[in-house]
Amino acid sequence: MTSSFLLMTFAICKLIIAVGLNVGPSELLRIGAIDVDGHFTVHPSALASVSSDFGMLRSPEEPLAVLHPSSAEDVARLVRTAYGSATAFPVSARGHGHSINGQAAAGRNGVVVEMNHGVTGTPEPLVRPDEMYVDVWGGELWVDVLKKTLEYGLAPKSWTDYLYLTVGGTLSNAGISGQAFHHGPQISNVLELDVVTGKGEVMRCSEEENTRLFHGVLGGLGQFGIITRARITLEPAPQRVRWIRVLYSSFRVFTEDQEYLISMHGQLKFDYVEGFVIVDEGLVNNWRSSFFSPRNPVKISSVSSNGSVLYCLEITKNYHDSDSETVDQEVEILMKKLNFIPTSVFTTDLQYVDFLDRVHKAELKLRSKNLWEVPHPWLNLFVPKSRISDFDKGVFKGILGNKTSGPILIYPMNKDKWDERSSAVTPDEEVFYLVALLRSALKDGEETQKLEYLKDQNRRILEFCEQAKINVKQYLPHHATQEEWEAHFGDKWDRFRSLKAEFDPRHILATGQRIFQNPSLSLFPPLSSSSAASW
Numbered sequence: 074m075t076s077s078f079l080l081m082t083f084a085i086c087k088l089i090i091a092v093g094l095n096v097g098p099s100e101l102l103r104i105g106a107i108d109v110d111g112h113f114t115v116h117p118s119a120l121a122s123v124s125s126d127f128g129m130l131r132s133p134e135e136p137l138a139v140l141h142p143s144s145a146e147d148v149a150r151l152v153r154t155a156y157g158s159a160t161a162f163p164v165s166a167r168g169h170g171h172s173i174n175g176q177a178a179a180g181r182n183g184v185v186v187e188m189n190h191g192v193t194g195t196p197e198p199l200v201r202p203d204e205m206y207v208d209v210w211g212g213e214l215w216v217d218v219l220k221k222t223l224e225y226g227l228a229p230k231s232w233t234d235y236l237y238l239t240v241g242g243t244l245s246n247a248g249i250s251g252q253a254f255h256h257g258p259q260i261s262n263v264l265e266l267d268v269v270t271g272k273g274e275v276m277r278c279s280e281e282e283n284t285r286l287f288h289g290v291l292g293g294l295g296q297f298g299i300i301t302r303a304r305i306t307l308e309p310a311p312q313r314v315r316w317i318r319v320l321y322s323s324f325r326v327f328t329e330d331q332e333y334l335i336s337m338h339g340q341l342k343f344d345y346v347e348g349f350v351i352v353d354e355g356l357v358n359n360w361r362s363s364f365f366s367p368r369n370p371v372k373i374s375s376v377s378s379n380g381s382v383l384y385c386l387e388i389t390k391n392y393h394d395s396d397s398e399t400v401d402q403e404v405e406i407l408m409k410k411l412n413f414i415p416t417s418v419f420t421t422d423l424q425y426v427d428f429l430d431r432v433h434k435a436e437l438k439l440r441s442k443n444l445w446e447v448p449h450p451w452l453n454l455f456v457p458k459s460r461i462s463d464f465d466k467g468v469f470k471g472i473l474g475n476k477t478s479g480p481i482l483i484y485p486m487n488k489d490k491w492d493e494r495s496s497a498v499t500p501d502e503e504v505f506y507l508v509a510l511l512r513s514a515l516k517d518g519e520e521t522q523k524l525e526y527l528k529d530q531n532r533r534i535l536e537f538c539e540q541a542k543i544n545v546k547q548y549l550p551h552h553a554t555q556e557e558w559e560a561h562f563g564d565k566w567d568r569f570r571s572l573k574a575e576f577d578p579r580h581i582l583a584t585g586q587r588i589f590q591n592p593s594l595s596l597f598p599p600l601s602s603s604s605a606a607s608w
Contacts, residue, residue: 153273168239271577292497
């Protein structure tokens with residue numbers, strides 16, 4: 074018997090006595106006895122580090138232990154132990170901790186698997202330039218995937234705006250950014266997965282093998298398995314990016330131009346289409362990058378006669394150094410079709426990797442001001458194209474007022490770029506919009522920056538959509554009851570529930586999503602509909 078096993082056993086038994094856990098001593102001893110190549114820890118600092126997330130909206134609840142795996146088999150051994158235990162204690166995979174509402178939490182009776190790459194033994198990304206794909210560990214950060222593939226002059230096709238997220242984390246949701254209109258979300262760019270199911274089985278799945286599991290796991294919120302390996306499609310990486318922002322005072326013209334741009338799929342097109350709403354003058358000058366020069370700040374009053382809401386279209390054109398002479402002509406042709414405010418064109422040029430990693434620079438600035446580790450009551454919605462104008466009137470020009478406490482993204486996507494066999498849910502229209510209210514709450518800020526105010530505003534937005542019969546779907550969803558989850562998944566619910574019964578019948582995995590109840594008693598405190606809906 075090893076000293077580490079004795080330490081683990083001693084620490085766990087102390088926990089039983091101290092807090093009256095509902096997992097039996099024999100099962101805790103089984104956890105400590107699991108033979109893994111990585112390691113378990115019950116160190117207070119390790120437990121504390123996995124008990125909260127980026128959202129900081131829930132009271133921290135420390136798990137029994139943390140597993141740092143070095144292989145898929147380590148993960149499988151833990152899950153098999155949970156599956157065979159009397160109480161089926163929860164096991165939750167945690168990536169970079171960027172969830173908002175405790176989705177990666179295991180509760181005080183569970184074990185967290187710290188998937189973030191770094192433990193000795195987890196496989197490095199394996200690039201196959203001849204086959205145009207890369208195999209990556211589920212806990213690999215996308216920024217590290219980018220760095221590795223660029224060594225071969227290649228890169229994944231579809232991204233998220235923020236690269237310090239894990240591959241398994243984004244594929245369990247969808248993974249979207251301004252490239253999604255053309256390449257689809259990240260889940261549409263996966264060839265193969267290795268998954269540890271809720272029974273502790275390591276299963277390879279793809280279009281040809283274990284197809285139901287493959288599509289179910291993609292966008293499946295971690296309910297059917299823990300992604301330990303993903304095979305991601307690649308393309309030749311551009312070297313540079315022409316990054317352009319233009320302003321609009323008319324929402325109708327703004328959305329018409331966005332929808333026109335995402336309808337273009339030939340060679341002559343922009344490679345990235347996003348946008349954001351400006352109701353606060355400081356936002357355009359301070360958010361996400363130093364795009365606008367501090368010496369030449371953008372003033373809303375200079376481009377809007379009445380000081381009302383403005384809309385910013387953000388577009389890029391990728392190119393190689395050898396194409397620098399033609400990129401100007403291509404951009405000029407594309408811009409001639411758009412109807413932005415003529416005096417509002419702002420352009421910069423940068424390396425491809427710097428564009429993709431642009432949000433990280435803003436993160437470093439916020440960290441330096443102690444403004445990163447604050448509550449983030451984010452609300453991400455997919456809004457059908459037919460109702461986006463109503464959403465603008467009711468939310469952007471109504472509920473939000475003239476303060477936002479953070480950026481508001483808005484951009485359209487094409488539904489035909491999403492595989493309907495995945496578990497991801499989108500509105501039933503060919504074009505739909507992401508509206509992402511990415512707010513930060515400040516304890517000592519103005520009233521409109523405080524957490525309760527922003528949570529109440531989220532509640533009002535959801536109530537408005539319900540009353541106006543705008544059939545929005547939450548992205549990175551959070552619901553209070555199983556009835557709400559059934560409504561969220563709609564026609565996909567029966568299949569979703571069937572996959573759960575097949576691949577995680579004891580409800581061990583991803584209990585923090587609160588979709589299915591784990592049999593382990595007192596996993597979470599009771600959650601009222603009102604408190605959950607308020608975020």
